[in-house]
Amino acid sequence: MADATPPFDDVLPEALRLCSPAPLVDIGANLTHESFARDLEATVQRARAANVTTLILTGTDREHAEQAVALARRYPGVYATAGVHPHDASQWSPSLAAAMSELHRAPEVVAVGECGLDFNRNFSTPAEQERAFEAQLGLAAQSGKPLFLHERDAGRRMREMLHAWRDDINDAVIHCFTADRETLYGYRDLDLHIGLTGWLCDERRGHHLRELVGEIPLNRLMVETDCPYLLPRNLPAKLKGRRHEPALLPWIVREIAYWRGLDEAELARATTATARAFFRLPKGATPPDTERKEC
Numbered sequence: 127m128a129d130a131t132p133p134f135d136d137v138l139p140e141a142l143r144l145c146s147p148a149p150l151v152d153i154g155a156n157l158t159h160e161s162f163a164r165d166l167e168a169t170v171q172r173a174r175a176a177n178v179t180t181l182i183l184t185g186t187d188r189e190h191a192e193q194a195v196a197l198a199r200r201y202p203g204v205y206a207t208a209g210v211h212p213h214d215a216s217q218w219s220p221s222l223a224a225a226m227s228e229l230h231r232a233p234e235v236v237a238v239g240e241c242g243l244d245f246n247r248n249f250s251t252p253a254e255q256e257r258a259f260e261a262q263l264g265l266a267a268q269s270g271k272p273l274f275l276h277e278r279d280a281g282r283r284m285r286e287m288l289h290a291w292r293d294d295i296n297d298a299v300i301h302c303f304t305a306d307r308e309t310l311y312g313y314r315d316l317d318l319h320i321g322l323t324g325w326l327c328d329e330r331r332g333h334h335l336r337e338l339v340g341e342i343p344l345n346r347l348m349v350e351t352d353c354p355y356l357l358p359r360n361l362p363a364k365l366k367g368r369r370h371e372p373a374l375l376p377w378i379v380r381e382i383a384y385w386r387g388l389d390e391a392e393l394a395r396a397t398t399a400t401a402r403a404f405f406r407l408p409k410g411a412t413p414p415d416t417e418r419k420e421c
């Protein structure tokens with residue numbers, strides 16, 4: 127039945143053709159997700175048109191990390207992370223550890239992760255999650271690369287484990303931070319970076335973040351879509367239900383800037399400078415045709 131074709135995001139509606147006043151880095155884009163298979167090239171082009179010039183593709187298991195590395199080799203301004211998500215922690219094994227260690231040696235891999243703890247869903251048991259996370263902390267210490275961390279309902283244990291490793295690991299970002307003030311200050315004490323998504327656009331569960339945004343030091347704050355997940359819920363009504371993608375990152379940055387009382391361009395410049403330093407991105411790695419974008 128022809129009508130059953132899901133909505134295709136080939137062209138963004140005009141209301142969503144955003145353009146950041148300064149280049150942005152999307153530090154968490156799951157472009158190896160199957161929903162991007164048919165329009166990946168166009169997705170990267172739309173991101174560039176929105177002045178989202180650099181994408182860090184999240185590698186959540188061996189297969190997706192290898193795919194992310196392949197994409198990073200294909201597209202300038204695209205990089206990868208490589209790790210095993212806490213949901214998949216039960217699969218951790220010596221051979222998987224060796225494969226990850228090998229991936230971390232690739233120049234396109236700019237962080238160890240996504241790894242961490244998720245006691246909200248417990249798709250792997252807490253014990254399995256801690257074992258896989260502990261091992262990946264070791265790999266991060268070995269490679270010297272920064273960590274891309276996932277934490278949900280596990281703030282206390284995350285802080286304990288990071289505290290034990292803090293002197294051995296390099297920088298680390300809590301991606302898609304959604305926790306409370308106490309957890310945030312615990313992470314600040316560990317000098318972690320914080321990644322914010324469109325979660326704070328969600329009136330059901332994200333509004334507490336609006337008050338916390340100002341308490342994240344500007345030089346520790348980075349931005350991400352976590353696409354195709356977490357489409358901002360405050361998009362114009364008829365656009366809800368679409369797939370999230372990097373070209374929509376300026377919408378999130380505008381929202382964060384508003385709640386932080388900052389100019390959007392200033393926030394864009396700050397988060398980009400922080401991300402470039404955090405992931406040690408090579409200088410001049412921005413695609414030249416997007417460097418001086420007119421918006």
Ligand SMILES: [Zn+2]
Nearest residue numbers: 240276301302
């Ligand atoms: Zn995550």
